[in-house]
Amino acid sequence: MKDTIVLGIESSCDETAVAIVKNRKEVLSSVVASQIDVHKEFGGVVPEVASRIHVENISMVIDQALKKAGCTMEEIDAVAVTQGPGLVGCLHIGLQAAKTMAWTFHKPLVAVHHIAGHIFANEMVSDLQYPLLALVVSGGHTELVYLKDENSFEVLGETQDDAIGEAFDKVARVMGLPYPGGPQIDRLAKEGNNVYALAKPKTENPMDFSFSGLKSSVLQFQARCARRQENFVPADLACSFQETALEALLSRVTYALDHVSGIRHFVVAGGVAANSRLRTLITETIAPNYPQIRFTIPPLSCCTDNAAMIAIAGTIAYQHGRRSSFDIGAQPGMPLESE
Numbered sequence: 447m448k449d450t451i452v453l454g455i456e457s458s459c460d461e462t463a464v465a466i467v468k469n470r471k472e473v474l475s476s477v478v479a480s481q482i483d484v485h486k487e488f489g490g491v492v493p494e495v496a497s498r499i500h501v502e503n504i505s506m507v508i509d510q511a512l513k514k515a516g517c518t519m520e521e522i523d524a525v526a527v528t529q530g531p532g533l534v535g536c537l538h539i540g541l542q543a544a545k546t547m548a549w550t551f552h553k554p555l556v557a558v559h560h561i562a563g564h565i566f567a568n569e570m571v572s573d574l575q576y577p578l579l580a581l582v583v584s585g586g587h588t589e590l591v592y593l594k595d596e597n598s599f600e601v602l603g604e605t606q607d608d609a610i611g612e613a614f615d616k617v618a619r620v621m622g623l624p625y626p627g628g629p630q631i632d633r634l635a636k637e638g639n640n641v642y643a644l645a646k647p648k649t650e651n652p653m654d655f656s657f658s659g660l661k662s663s664v665l666q667f668q669a670r671c672a673r674r675q676e677n678f679v680p681a682d683l684a685c686s687f688q689e690t691a692l693e694a695l696l697s698r699v700t701y702a703l704d705h706v707s708g709i710r711h712f713v714v715a716g717g718v719a720a721n722s723r724l725r726t727l728i729t730e731t732i733a734p735n736y737p738q739i740r741f742t743i744p745p746l747s748c749c750t751d752n753a754a755m756i757a758i759a760g761t762i763a764y765q766h767g768r769r770s771s772f773d774i775g776a777q778p779g780m781p782l783e784s785e
Contacts, residue, residue, distance in 0.1 A: 452764060453511070453522045453547070454757025455504075457540030458532025458560045459585075460496045462503040464511040465753035466522070470569055470761045475514035476754045479503040497535035504543045511753075519551040526760020529557035529770075530780030531586065537776035545772050556760040557770040561587060561782050562599065564715035566762060567748040567755035575711040575740060581699055583724070584716030585611035585628075588655045588695070590702050591782065592709075597766050599782045602706065603653030603698055610691060611718045613657035617664050617687055621680060631684050632721050638681030640689040642667060647694040652701045660690055692724055696732060703736055713742045720749040 456463040465476040527544035548555040565580045582589040588605040618627020645663035647656040733741040
């Protein structure tokens with residue numbers, strides 16, 4: 447059988463990434479130009495700045511990916527690119543680069559959903575089995591996604607307000623922790639105890655999520671302490687917030703595993719999958735209760751935005767006969783079911 451080699455481009459937020467993947471598994475190269483040090487100065491991603499840096503980096507990253515892979519464009523079967531969701535200006539840069547490469551070298555263009563990429567990143571460590579349930583946790587997304595097969599997506603539950611990564615960053619900011627806040631909360635929580643009572647998120651749909659109330663509860667707690675001139679232990683607050691947030695997250699996972707029949711594989715996807723406490727809770731407290739289901743948590747290198755995941759998702763789409771026209775545009779709010 448002929449090898450399938452796909453070049454993937456990811457630029458949905460603040461990472462300029464290009465990767466080349468062979469046969470969905472073998473990562474020939476994966477190059478990421480991070481902007482995190484730039485955006486630290488602003489306490490978060492500035493879209494206009496991110497777009498400009500993508501313009502500066504994209505050609506260099508493409509060249510590096512091809513050189514590291516030892517490939518020429520003649521050997522590439524298709525060019526995959528993130529179409530959405532994400533920051534519109536950032537998506538546009540990646541799309542223009544992908545269209546240029548595909549048009550110039552007469553290669554098929556395959557548009558990919560960013561979240562599909564995160565889910566299929568698990569292919570790098572495990573053969574996925576279907577039906578599959580994916581917990582998507584990142585700065586912009588918190589979703590439970592059901593995949594009957596590798597070509598279908600059904601969102602069972604999603605956040606009604608803040609994504610969990612966004613909530614971590616906002617709480618970290620009000621606690622005076624540096625950006626990005628998620629890893630800072632994770633680190634600080636290890637030094638504390640779950641001693642402060644915070645509002646537990648509630649939703650009408652038992653598989654939906656909500657974190658704005660919990661975020662507000664942290665703000666109110668700090669304001670109350672200031673008003674009463676009472677001290678609190680930052681590590682204990684970080685731990686209390688993290689435990690409350692993850693308990694809400696995993697209660698929805700447990701509900702889905704109990705009520706959605708036939709699930710054979712559970713995977714975690716997205717940047718918050720790097721949270722050490724989340725990884726421990728899934729491995730030690732949830733997985734043992736479902737011996738009939740395979741559990742996969744991707745390595746840290748597969749959690750954050752990268753182009754290898756886009757190349758893998760693009761390979762799957764390409765093998766299912768999906769092609770994109772050259773008049774497609776960025777879709778910052780692209781729904782997953784359209785994938």
